[in-house]
Amino acid sequence: MSVAISFNNIVKKYGEATVIPELSLTIKEGEFFTLLGPSGCGKTTLLRMIAGFNSIEGGEMTFNGRAMNQVAPGKRNIGMVFQSYAIFPHLNVSENIAFGLQTRKLVKQEIAKQVDEILKVVQIEQYRDRMPKNLSGGQQQRVALARAIVIKPDVLLMDEPLSNLDAQLRVDMRNAIKQIQREVGITTVYVTHDQEEAMAVSDRIAVMKGGVIQHVGTPREIYQRPANLFVATFVGRTNIIEAVIARNERGEASVVIGDSYQESIPSLNRIQEAIGAVKLSVRPEEFVLSPDQTGLKGTVVNSMFLGLNTHLTVKLSHGQEVEVITQSELDDVIETGERIYLKILAEKINVFDASGNRNFTGGTG
């Protein structure tokens, strides 16, 4: 049975230091939920509070409405996959997987049956009698996952499970994890600092910084309409450009960058209050090369051909360097040193107030 997890004004302290101040969050039943943030943001702390390895100094945490603050870790019916996998090195694959079932006082045949089933789900049947030291990283990962889900937990917790794998395997494993999660349908809380991984696997993501949740939303919402400047810069790459908002006589808003380039932003029209200086978040793919000699003037200081795309570093006339991604063209190669003009895709970019805390272009912030 899967559960919904709810935090009501949760507080975590280490001695006098408050690591998480009054955090509230609801994770829906059956959801693949990711805690994303830089190291030290409190994501692992929060995960370990769900597991019961960290105490809770204030507020309440519930599973389906039942308070869990004081329940011992072993009694929470949680499956956990650790960053180091934490596979028992002295037990073979099936013994590792059976470990949790044995504490549940099942008869031998039943344990064997369930181990068999889960081995099939994670596709490591052929390694059932191997010792962990004879398994590759990816195989160990699957054992850890199998051991965590075979006990039919209410919640599956995963603490940076892919960080020890090499790049290609990481992509394969995250697909496998996503697929297995969908198959068994357990509420899953996943911790990572890798934003691409988070977007690939999650139904919803909470971006954290300094113990505070910055933004909760679907991967699409977080990438396209980040709640604040931190989220915009942490998830995906972006250029932050200073600009000013101007309105014409009809009240239509546009951004003015430098003194030569102006682009109207229809989504700002609904905002009544006066806006002055702003910060734009323009992702590299939200620049387009201007066909005529209008827009932002700049010089290409580096051009990197990466196959599908060409990455440009462009020095704008007022001195700032921006990253630009263009589709690679067959003939029209942009060379280093070339002078170009850039325009921004007005409907895609995000406009933040000068402090970076508010997104005028939408989003939940």
Add this chain to the structure above:
Amino acid sequence: MMNARMKRFDIWSMITAAIFVGYIVFLALPLFMLLIKSFFDGTTGEFSLAYFTKFFSKAYYMNAVWNSIKVTVSVTILAIVVAGPLAYVMSTIKIKGSTTIRILILISSMSAPFIGAYAWILLLGRSGIITKFLSQVFGIEMPDIYGFSGILLVLTLQLSPLIFMYVSGALKNVDHSLLEAAESMNVTGLRKMWKVLVPLITPTLLAGGLLVFMRAFADFGTPMLIGEGYRTVPVLIFNEFISEVGGDDGFAAAISVIVVLFATTVFLLQKYVANRKSYSMSALNPIEPKKIKGVANIAAHVYVYLFTIVAMMPQVYVAYTSFQKTSGKIFVPGYSLDSYRAAFSKVGDSILNTFLLASITIVIITLSASLIAYVTVKRKGAVANVLDTFTMLPYIVPGSILGIALLVTFNKQPLMLSGTAAILIAAFVIRRLPYTIRSSAAVLHQVSDSIEEAAISLGSSPMRTFFKVTMPMMISGVIAGAIISWISVITELSTSIILYTGSTRTMTVAVYTEVVRGNYGVAAALSTLLTVATVLSLLLFFKLTGKKEVSM
């Protein structure tokens, strides 16, 4: 990160409390009693500083202190000077038979030092075989081996292997590329050693030096046998405590207190210096021994072989004499097993005692060391820190002093233990626990906390987790440590000589008394049996751990 579990009162809190009580009763309380005894007059029971005044005002006692310091400092320096280069040579130059040599050096360090003392008397003493040979054939008179020089010889040979093992271990962690980096900056030869290698192994030298210092300082058997009137502090304590005429518990206690304070100071000083100079190193490309040619190669081989031969000589010679025919107390030409027959019939009980006591000790050590290692490594906190300090104390408190402390504490009801096997076992356990704790803890440090968390989150109880998950993972460290503890129990003298009675006499005590009586044949047979037991235990250690070294 374990706050949540620390707060809950569980089975581990009870185990910690039990271990704590054990240390309080068998270590803290006895040392406290010793302190009390030293400050109160033995006959009137009044507070008095008389013992301390007596100690510091008489040249007789200050002389012993001076002797002890002379011996200890000289042995420590000499051991570093001899064994440091030895370790360097063995680590950088290919020596033929180096594996065997390492094992032999290890074995030589594992025997009881006083056996070395008595063997050197047989070799270099007044009627020693080498002395006689040299004077009869070449007319050379050997310098006197009794007194300071003899103690120096025996203890240096006995304790150099510790430095050798420490430095070898440290050199293994020095990355070869560090030396190559130095060379690339044109720092070569001796300058390279002095500028790069010596600073890197300094913390290790200090740690090894401390161990040598403490052992040399506490050693009782060697000055007793070969010192011939050259009194050191342990001898003084023993005489004051044991001697039939004029033995004085209170005064022995006072000297003990001074010794413990002195040892503590040295210990803290070493820790302070070592902490400021420690580096964490792990070598991707360890230094490999290289084949060299010419004079240097010959010199290296001569140095290594010579040290090994001299270090092994006592044990080999003792073993040889154990097969010699005896007539009464003297060796006569021809070979026989008489000494062994005599050993079994005269002091057979001591053999049985040794192995029985050591077996019980090891069972207790194995269980408590694994629990203590677990508590101190995995359940950090104020209590665990105090426990950690307790486990270090036996490094500072010499064996004879612990023996005396236990005796003065447990000599009356309700804790009447003196004269029983229990008091010996308690002393052995307290003294030899650290080896097993350290090797168990070393393994536990490698085990990530998440392994246990995995078991707990899967619903496993604390005890099931410990025995099913943690214990199997640390068992290699526990066994390795237990074997070293075992060897040190069967070869230890300084505590048992204080605590034994007729029915609890151990082999080392028997060897000592037989040597004192001049029954060299029986002593040799017993010593050889001890050596065989030690070597067999070491072989078992090598087999189980797959290692060819021991961490002390």
